[in-house]
Amino acid sequence: MKKLKKFFGAAYLGLIFVFLYAPIVTLIVYSFNSGKGRQWTGFSFTWYEKLFNSASIGNAVGNTLSIALLSSIIATVIGVISCIGINALKNKSRAVYMAINNIPLLNSDLVTGLSLMLLFIAVGVTSGYPTVLLAHITFNVPYVILSVLPRLRQTNKSAYEAAIDLGAKPAYAFYKVVIPEIMPGIISGFLMAFTMSLDDFIITHFTKGPGINTISTLIYSEVRRGVKPDMNALSTIMFLSAIVLLVLSNLVSKKQVGEVKAAAGEKKSKQAV
Amino acid sequence: MKEKTLITLEHISKSFDGEMVLDDLCLDIHENEFVTLLGPSGCGKTTTLRIIGGFVTPDKGKVLFEGNDITNLPPYQRELNTVFQKYALFPNMSIAENIAFGLKIKKKSKEYINDKIKYALKLVNLEGYENRRPEILSGGQQQRIAIARAIVNEPKVLLLDEPLGALDLKLRQDMQYELIRLKNELGITFIYVTHDQEEALTMSDKIVVMNQGYIQQMGTPEKIYNEPENAFVADFVGDSNIVDAVFLRDELVEIFGAKFPCVDKGFGKNKPVDVVIRPEDIDLLEPGKGSLDGVVTHIIFKGVHYEMEVRTPDGFEWLVHSTDMFPVGTPVSIHVDPFDIQIMNKPQSEDEEAIGVEE
Amino acid sequence: MKNKKLLSLPYLIWMIGFTVIPLILILWYGFVDSTGAFTWDNILAIFRSEHLKPLGISLALSAASTVLCLLIGYPLALILRKAHIKKSGLIIFVFILPMWMNFLLRTYAWLNLLDDGGLILNIAQALGFRGNIVGTNGAILLGMVYNYLPFMILPLHNSISAIDDNVLNAARDLGANETQVNTRVILPLSVPGIISGVTMVFVPSLTTFVISDILGGRKVLLIGNIIEQEFSTASNWNLGSGLSLILMVFILISMAILNRYDKEGSTLA
Numbered sequence: 091m092k093k094l095k096k097f098f099g100a101a102y103l104g105l106i107f108v109f110l111y112a113p114i115v116t117l118i119v120y121s122f123n124s125g126k127g128r129q130w131t132g133f134s135f136t137w138y139e140k141l142f143n144s145a146s147i148g149n150a151v152g153n154t155l156s157i158a159l160l161s162s163i164i165a166t167v168i169g170v171i172s173c174i175g176i177n178a179l180k181n182k183s184r185a186v187y188m189a190i191n192n193i194p195l196l197n198s199d200l201v202t203g204l205s206l207m208l209l210f211i212a213v214g215v216t217s218g219y220p221t222v223l224l225a226h227i228t229f230n231v232p233y234v235i236l237s238v239l240p241r242l243r244q245t246n247k248s249a250y251e252a253a254i255d256l257g258a259k260p261a262y263a264f265y266k267v268v269i270p271e272i273m274p275g276i277i278s279g280f281l282m283a284f285t286m287s288l289d290d291f292i293i294t295h296f297t298k299g300p301g302i303n304t305i306s307t308l309i310y311s312e313v314r315r316g317v318k319p320d321m322n323a324l325s326t327i328m329f330l331s332a333i334v335l336l337v338l339s340n341l342v343s344k345k346q347v348g349e350v351k352a353a354a355g356e357k358k359s360k361q362a363v
Numbered sequence: 364m365k366e367k368t369l370i371t372l373e374h375i376s377k378s379f380d381g382e383m384v385l386d387d388l389c390l391d392i393h394e395n396e397f398v399t400l401l402g403p404s405g406c407g408k409t410t411t412l413r414i415i416g417g418f419v420t421p422d423k424g425k426v427l428f429e430g431n432d433i434t435n436l437p438p439y440q441r442e443l444n445t446v447f448q449k450y451a452l453f454p455n456m457s458i459a460e461n462i463a464f465g466l467k468i469k470k471k472s473k474e475y476i477n478d479k480i481k482y483a484l485k486l487v488n489l490e491g492y493e494n495r496r497p498e499i500l501s502g503g504q505q506q507r508i509a510i511a512r513a514i515v516n517e518p519k520v521l522l523l524d525e526p527l528g529a530l531d532l533k534l535r536q537d538m539q540y541e542l543i544r545l546k547n548e549l550g551i552t553f554i555y556v557t558h559d560q561e562e563a564l565t566m567s568d569k570i571v572v573m574n575q576g577y578i579q580q581m582g583t584p585e586k587i588y589n590e591p592e593n594a595f596v597a598d599f600v601g602d603s604n605i606v607d608a609v610f611l612r613d614e615l616v617e618i619f620g621a622k623f624p625c626v627d628k629g630f631g632k633n634k635p636v637d638v639v640i641r642p643e644d645i646d647l648l649e650p651g652k653g654s655l656d657g658v659v660t661h662i663i664f665k666g667v668h669y670e671m672e673v674r675t676p677d678g679f680e681w682l683v684h685s686t687d688m689f690p691v692g693t694p695v696s697i698h699v700d701p702f703d704i705q706i707m708n709k710p711q712s713e714d715e716e717a718i719g720v721e722e
Numbered sequence: 723m724k725n726k727k728l729l730s731l732p733y734l735i736w737m738i739g740f741t742v743i744p745l746i747l748i749l750w751y752g753f754v755d756s757t758g759a760f761t762w763d764n765i766l767a768i769f770r771s772e773h774l775k776p777l778g779i780s781l782a783l784s785a786a787s788t789v790l791c792l793l794i795g796y797p798l799a800l801i802l803r804k805a806h807i808k809k810s811g812l813i814i815f816v817f818i819l820p821m822w823m824n825f826l827l828r829t830y831a832w833l834n835l836l837d838d839g840g841l842i843l844n845i846a847q848a849l850g851f852r853g854n855i856v857g858t859n860g861a862i863l864l865g866m867v868y869n870y871l872p873f874m875i876l877p878l879h880n881s882i883s884a885i886d887d888n889v890l891n892a893a894r895d896l897g898a899n900e901t902q903v904n905t906r907v908i909l910p911l912s913v914p915g916i917i918s919g920v921t922m923v924f925v926p927s928l929t930t931f932v933i934s935d936i937l938g939g940r941k942v943l944l945i946g947n948i949i950e951q952e953f954s955t956a957s958n959w960n961l962g963s964g965l966s967l968i969l970m971v972f973i974l975i976s977m978a979i980l981n982r983y984d985k986e987g988s989t990l991a
């Protein structure tokens with residue numbers, strides 16, 4: 091009986107595993123196909139060559155990385171500073187503040203994207219790199235605040251007071267005692283913001299304007315035009331680099347990867363809302 | 364014991380969100396004294412300590428330190444250090460770094476800091492712990508480090524906010540002796556906050572009993588225990604029987620219709636008073652031989668003594684501690700030696716309870 | 723102490739500028755016509771058949787994908803709870819890994835299997851299936867379940883694995899069999915996880931236009947596609963805003979219903 095149960099459990103896991111990975115494996119296999127169609131015509135690196143020689147893809151990768159990095163750094167700075175302020179607010183004002191902060195998380199990306207697009211049009215800004223950056227900061231800060239604020243509220247207030255008691259000025263005490271304590275929250279907030287930004291399509295789609303592309307928007311315009319084997323190659327590279335990054339960080343620190351994974355999971359699950 | 368006054372609190376008032384926590388509190392703390400602020404939670408004892416430490420600014424009143432007004436001086440400029448309730452060690456630093464924290468800010472030399480760390484660790488019996496991390500230490504050890512971290516700065520006053528609150532009973536008792544020893548070795552003033560009356564009685568030179576923002580009584584442990592000035596102090600410090608009585612005349616008090624000789628004078632004639640009798644001061648005699656007859660209704664063995672309850676005809680249950688055993692149902696008679704009867708004025712109003720602010 | 727509060731001010735201004743005002747703009751555009759005069763037309767436009775049908779399909783597909791994700795995800799979360807900690811960590815990792823691939827590429831990946839010449843279509847045709855998979859509601863549903871399943875698994879796993887073993891043992895001690903433990907103890911305790919999972923699958927399914935763009939073969943339009951087109955190609959922002967408001971009402975209603983079951987308040991709301 092128990093063995094049977096175990097077998098069904100394993101079979102169930104296996105089925106879901108196949109469901110999750112079949113498309114990815116197919117994609118990887120096709121990326122090495124020499125032909126353009128879905129018929130296997132032989133192994134080749136054609137699509138990878140095409141990929142690396144494409145200026146538009148290079149541009150998109152550059153934009154994606156720079157927007158993700160800039161927006162997550164700025165969002166982290168804004169988020170941490172705001173958390174100190176929020177922490178000092180009275181319960182009622184804090185609740186109102188957090189309610190506004192959570193709007194982008196609860197709202198659908200479609201509405202957030204549209205509303206920002208309307209804003210940029212209303213104030214007469216031409217959409218482009220800066221508007222995308224502003225939009226990304228806007229949806230990134232809430233993640234930073236959500237991961238830093240609980241940490242900050244948990245910190246042992248006496249440790250900060252002890253530092254002041256021992257002669258430290260408030261700013262020094264904050265830097266020496268509080269920042270190290272909330273560091274895991276800052277790191278996971280930053281990583282969440284970074285990955286959210288990397289992965290975003292919908293909000294970028296509405297705020298980017300015609301001039302620029304990120305990886306996501308480029309893929310969107312490509313795949314709508316039918317079979318694009320170079321996109322298979324791009325997927326393969328992105329998937330493999332994700333694995334390499336995750337394994338690397340696993341090697342660097344077992345403990346930290348837990349946080350990263352948790353953050354990634356949280357991010358992904360929050361992204362939906 | 365006339366000593367120099369180190370800290371003076373002058374007419375301190377403080378309220379949080381409209382709630383009065385301290386009301387016109389005055390207190391002198393002398394050099395080299397072990398002062399304990401004792402009271403139930405919410406009595407204002409911690410707020411008083413935090414005002415001295417500089418973490419709370421009073422709404423009214425002044426804090427003087429060696430005669431200088433330090434009311435608005437930030438904590439980092441005060442010559443006193445605090446040991447916090449939950450240790451508050453810096454989790455991101457080693458033990459040595461924790462202890463060195465204050466000295467590094469004062470830009471002391473490396474040799475000086477290392478010597479101080481060694482000295483402080485030796486003082487708290489944790490030699491060789493320099494490179495450990497705070498989280499692997501037990502609660503008692505963390506507390507010793509917190510003390511070491513404070514005393515290396517050579518403060519004139521050490522503030523301790525319920526430092527033993529999180530420890531278990533046995534450890535707490537050990538640490539009490541440890542603290543007394545430390546205080547004597549360092550020769551500095553300790554201001555100690557606790558709600559544990561036993562702790563206060565064990566360690567203090569002076570106890571300040573507080574309730575609802577007022578000082579109820581101030582004095583040596585013996586005085587507080589033996590001569591409580593009001594029912595609150597009597598009830599809070601130790602077990603006690605507090606009964607309504609009439610002060611007939613000097614050296615005679617009537618309790619439940621029975622006359623008890625006492626040693627107090629000057630409460631007037633036929634005046635209603637409160638009387639405090641400690642349970643260990645009651646002797647149980649054969650019926651008729653004492654002042655008031657009754658029957659034993661409960662008995663519990665407590666180790667060093669039996670704890671009994673004796674019901675007298677008026678319905679009052681007397682708490683009695685005795686090494687002699689009287690089974691439930693035994694008729695007995697209550698006898699109290701005159702000097703064991705403590706007479707207190709009845710409180711006229713709530714404000715009246717605050718009498719005794721000045722010694 | 724007062725100056726600390728001031729640190730919350732810059733971001734407050736930011737939020738007002740980039741979150742609150744934009745939403746007010748949608749509200750504004752939704753209730754005026756192109757000349758700026760007040761109108762109900764943009765809202766009432768939802769009752770036109772070319773809008774009502776996509777909304778119906780969107781609601782049906784997002785409800786179906788939510789139920790499917792819950793049905794697939796819940797047993798999985800139960801299995802994960804029983805698995806050894808080290809093993810369950812690995813399983814979670816494996817199940818989350820696909821999410822690290824770009825959302826669009828993940829969806830596009832199915833085209834390789836379902837479209838002409840794709841493995842699954844080939845097998846289906848060999849078995850006598852005639853017609854297309856791409857361009858059907860089924861294909862879009864598949865895309866939704868595939869993309870959003872992890873959003874269901876994670877909160878379910880988080881809430882189910884957090885249940886104290888002692889609670890389950892207490893139930894067993896009091897005579898509950900394994901089925902009763904599952905239905906009377908684990909299920910009620912996992913309600914917060916179910917609720918966040920449901921929100922996290924339902925809302926993006928309801929508003930998606932990407933999945934239908936890629937797997938719908940231009941034959942299936944969801945309400946998300948209609949709104950997206952009003953903004954990008956038709957440039958009728960008033961109509962687009964009006965329809966988005968309708969969509970937001972549905973999101974709010976679903977959250978309100980869910981929140982009533984969420985006593986713990988453990989979802990983001």
